[in-house]
Amino acid sequence: MTVGKALHDDVTDAIGAAFFEELAVTGYGRLSVDSVAKRAGVGKAAIYRRWPSKQRMAIELISSVAVAAVEAPDTGSLRGDIRQFLANARDALSHPLARPIVPDLLAEAHRNPELADALLSTVRDPRRAKAGALVERAIARGELPADTDVDLCLDFLAGPLYWRLTAINTDPGPDYLDRLTDKLVAAFHA
Structure with a gap:
């Protein structure tokens, strides 16, 4: 067996x-x-x-990899959590297979509503939940106010790095993640 x-x-x-x-x-x-x-x-x-279909195979394989690829570690501080989250996201988005796959899937999702719905529920939602825990921990530690707009923080957290690596296809410099982390921490407090 x-x-x-x-x-x-x-x-x-x-x-x-x-x-x-x-x-x-x-x-x-x-x-x-x-x-x-x-x-x-x-x-x-x-x-x-x-898998009964191409789409089912795609959803299961993509979600298993994409959700695991970006962890939201608990380093004990908001800055440390954001910095590690960004490093994990950079590594995932920089993978040679991810670079062409991610933009293609986003484009395909606009043409295929069934695929879009499946990706939202199996990839986006679990990933946002993981990242949301990062913000919630900072609130619980008193690093962020209780009325912090978690959803907006998540948009800030994901957007800049994704934009740089995927939309404009530019590798970040050696200090980019530190500078981005500082800007995000400041934005989360605003």
Whole structure:
């Protein structure tokens, strides 16, 4: 039984790796189950045993990676939490596969309302909940006022780094995260 499970995990891992590689190259709109199967070295049946459709495969694989990729650590201070959150986000957004995938998925979500809804509930909402805990901890520690607009703080937290890495495709300099952290801490207090 252990050997079977290991093989199952190996096949699932191969399919996941092939999915992300294919998604980065072709984009969601042109991605096919056939191309993922071929890249993974498996039959289409191996994919359909795990996921009933391309979209279901995409949602499950993307959400499992995207939600885990950005943690909201508890360093004991608002500044430390923001700085580590940004470092984690930078690392995730700078991954060679993420760079073409993230903008493509956002564009595809505008064309595909069903995909958009699924990504919002399985990626955006859990990620915002994690980041919201960062702000809530700062409120609980007395670092931010009780009436802090958590939702607006989350927009500030995600926006600038995403914009720099994804929208304008510019790598941040060595002190960028420290400077951005200082600006965010100041904005959270405003």
